[in-house]
Structure formats: structure tokens, C-alpha cells
Amino acid sequence: MIKKHGLTANKALGQNFLLDTQLLSRIASVPGDLQDSLVFEVGPGPGGLTQALLQAGAKVKAVERDERCLPALQELSNHFPDQLNVINEDALKIDLSQLFDTPFHIVSNLPYNVGSALLIKWLSSADWPPAWQSLTLMFQREVADRIVAKEGSSAYGRLSILAQWRCDAKLAMSVHRSAFTPPPKVMSAIVHLTPKEQPESVSPEMLAKLTQTAFSQRRKMLRQSLKSLPGGLDALKTVGIDGARRPETVSVDEFVTLARCLSA
Structure with a gap:
């Protein structure tokens, strides 16, 4: 052919x-x-x-x-x-x-x-x-x-x-x-x-924005990369994620929890 x-x-x-x-x-x-x-x-x-x-x-x-x-x-x-x-x-x-x-x-x-x-x-x-x-x-x-x-x-x-x-x-x-x-x-x-079933109360747009911000500087600590995202540092404290961690150590479930907090 x-x-x-x-x-x-x-x-x-x-x-x-x-x-x-x-x-x-x-x-x-x-x-x-x-x-x-x-x-x-x-x-x-x-x-x-x-x-x-x-x-x-x-x-x-x-x-x-x-x-x-x-x-x-x-x-x-x-x-x-x-x-x-x-x-x-x-x-x-x-x-x-x-x-x-x-x-x-x-x-x-x-x-x-x-x-x-x-x-x-x-x-x-x-x-x-x-x-x-x-x-x-x-x-x-x-x-x-x-x-x-x-x-x-x-x-x-x-x-x-x-x-x-x-x-x-x-x-x-x-x-x-x-x-x-x-x-x-x-x-x-x-x-x-x-x-599979989508986690409740999470905006896809917010998760996309969160992950883009976090991994735009993947070698930096979360508190450094997320300070440019409105509410990002407060969300880290609210859900109990250490801001000194790097994004590649944060699980999918933890990112979903962060996005849920920011979506709210």
C-alpha cells in the first residue's frame, strides 16, 4: 500500500x-x-x-x-x-x-x-x-x-x-x-x-494550574514554587504538607488534596 x-x-x-x-x-x-x-x-x-x-x-x-x-x-x-x-x-x-x-x-x-x-x-x-x-x-x-x-x-x-x-x-x-x-x-x-471516579470537590483547571506551577521549577522546594500561586502557601499549611519538600516527592493524592483546598 x-x-x-x-x-x-x-x-x-x-x-x-x-x-x-x-x-x-x-x-x-x-x-x-x-x-x-x-x-x-x-x-x-x-x-x-x-x-x-x-x-x-x-x-x-x-x-x-x-x-x-x-x-x-x-x-x-x-x-x-x-x-x-x-x-x-x-x-x-x-x-x-x-x-x-x-x-x-x-x-x-x-x-x-x-x-x-x-x-x-x-x-x-x-x-x-x-x-x-x-x-x-x-x-x-x-x-x-x-x-x-x-x-x-x-x-x-x-x-x-x-x-x-x-x-x-x-x-x-x-x-x-x-x-x-x-x-x-x-x-x-x-x-x-x-x-476512574473523579475525586470530589476538585477543579481540573486548579489541578492543572497547581501542577504546572509546582513543576515549572521542579528542583525548588514547594514553598518557593507555590508562592506565586494565590493561596498556595496557605494551602500547604492547611493540608499539612511540608513546604521544604520538592514536587517530585508529593503523591498524586497529596496534589489532589492541595487542589481541593485551593478549589474551595
């Missing part, structure tokens, strides 16, 4: 094509049985993962910005009638509530240049639980490690907290760089996230 349509991965779009059919089938199985399920995919490219999802029985809505890939995806659609709908658009501009009116899964080999931004967008929904039932996403291994990291580790940071306060996050599998065409310079990994 790639040869037929003269496709090459576009670095500017963060593309790396994944063609190993066995690996793609394993990725498509991570969310569970997808027979007759709705799936949203970002950046299908020539359609390797898309085909695995379709073969698993899913009905896929895919957003592809690169017009060069559309003819290949149309051929795939012809092979799986009524299962694939491709939208030529920028994924960051997509409003999922306009695409789906019933629960769905998100499964994607995300373009590296927009992966974190899309994840934060999906995790920051004002409505919770979200319409999506799970996220199965490919990231650079470094980013994947940050998503699932626990406090005290060098990978732990803002992305860890934003992912874990509302979701159960786990590393589903590692993917070697040699599996891609062309091979990227870094290793990759699949992260699987499922929504």
Missing part, C-alpha cells in the same frame, strides 16, 4: 509507520474485545493499525491530516464496508462530542509531535467520566514512563498527576524502534488508561 501510493513518513507531522501485523493485532487487543465497538484513531497514516482494528470488528472513525494517505485509507474502507470513516482534519481541533453520541475507545499510534497535547486535552474534560471508555496510545518510551511514573522517580511530574488522578494508567507493552518504518531514534511504548 505504501509502495503503491508512494508514501513516505513525514517528520514534520511526527509520522513513523508501523507495519508489523502481529504487533498491530496485539495493540488492537489491549482494550479488550472490540467487536462492534466504536473506536477513534488519530493519524492512521497508511492504515496499519486501522486494519488491525477493523479486523477485530471495530467501527473506526479516523482523523488523518496528511492528504497523501487518504487514497490508501479509502482502499481500506472499500475492503471493510461501513466500518471506516476518515476525516481529513487536525486532531487538536476535533470535538469528540460531535463525532460520537455513544461510548467509544481511543486507540492510536499518536504522531509524536502532538501526542502529549492530545492526551492532556482528553484528560482535561469538564465532564467526567468521559465518553471514551479507554485510551490505548503509543508514545515515545520517555513520555510513556512519565505517564505511569510514581512519586519519587525522575520521570514523575505533571503528566503523571494529570493522567493518574482520574485514570488507572499502566504500561501495556514496549515497542522496539526497529518495528517502525523509518525507525525512530527512540524506543516506544503502549500506555493503557481507563477512567
Whole structure:
């Protein structure tokens, strides 16, 4: 398909094509049985993962910005009638509530240049639980490690907290760089996230602001970084968190408690 349509991965779009059919089938199985399920995919490219999802029985809505890939995806659609709908658009501009009116899964080999931004967008929904039932996403291994990291580790940071306060996050599998065409310079990994109950009385906006402020200077003590946040120092005292601690030592639950205090 790639040869037929003269496709090459576009670095500017963060593309790396994944063609190993066995690996793609394993990725498509991570969310569970997808027979007759709705799936949203970002950046299908020539359609390797898309085909695995379709073969698993899913009905896929895919957003592809690169017009060069559309003819290949149309051929795939012809092979799986009524299962694939491709939208030529920028994924960051997509409003999922306009695409789906019933629960769905998100499964994607995300373009590296927009992966974190899309994840934060999906995790920051004002409505919770979200319409999506799970996220199965490919990231650079470094980013994947940050998503699932626990406090005290060098990978732990803002992305860890934003992912874990509302979701159960786990590393589903590692993917070697040699599996891609062309091979990227870094290793990759699949992260699987499922929504859990949101802690009460916590504003997502406040948690996002708190974590951004705290980790903007991650080597500084909390009392130094949070003094620029209105009410930050008072909140530390109220909840009993030592201001001499550094942000990477503060657990997700403790950040949630701080955000709850600030939200109030």
C-alpha cells in the first residue's frame, strides 16, 4: 500500500509507520474485545493499525491530516464496508462530542509531535467520566514512563498527576524502534488508561494550574514554587504538607488534596 501510493513518513507531522501485523493485532487487543465497538484513531497514516482494528470488528472513525494517505485509507474502507470513516482534519481541533453520541475507545499510534497535547486535552474534560471508555496510545518510551511514573522517580511530574488522578494508567507493552518504518531514534511504548471516579470537590483547571506551577521549577522546594500561586502557601499549611519538600516527592493524592483546598 505504501509502495503503491508512494508514501513516505513525514517528520514534520511526527509520522513513523508501523507495519508489523502481529504487533498491530496485539495493540488492537489491549482494550479488550472490540467487536462492534466504536473506536477513534488519530493519524492512521497508511492504515496499519486501522486494519488491525477493523479486523477485530471495530467501527473506526479516523482523523488523518496528511492528504497523501487518504487514497490508501479509502482502499481500506472499500475492503471493510461501513466500518471506516476518515476525516481529513487536525486532531487538536476535533470535538469528540460531535463525532460520537455513544461510548467509544481511543486507540492510536499518536504522531509524536502532538501526542502529549492530545492526551492532556482528553484528560482535561469538564465532564467526567468521559465518553471514551479507554485510551490505548503509543508514545515515545520517555513520555510513556512519565505517564505511569510514581512519586519519587525522575520521570514523575505533571503528566503523571494529570493522567493518574482520574485514570488507572499502566504500561501495556514496549515497542522496539526497529518495528517502525523509518525507525525512530527512540524506543516506544503502549500506555493503557481507563477512567476512574473523579475525586470530589476538585477543579481540573486548579489541578492543572497547581501542577504546572509546582513543576515549572521542579528542583525548588514547594514553598518557593507555590508562592506565586494565590493561596498556595496557605494551602500547604492547611493540608499539612511540608513546604521544604520538592514536587517530585508529593503523591498524586497529596496534589489532589492541595487542589481541593485551593478549589474551595
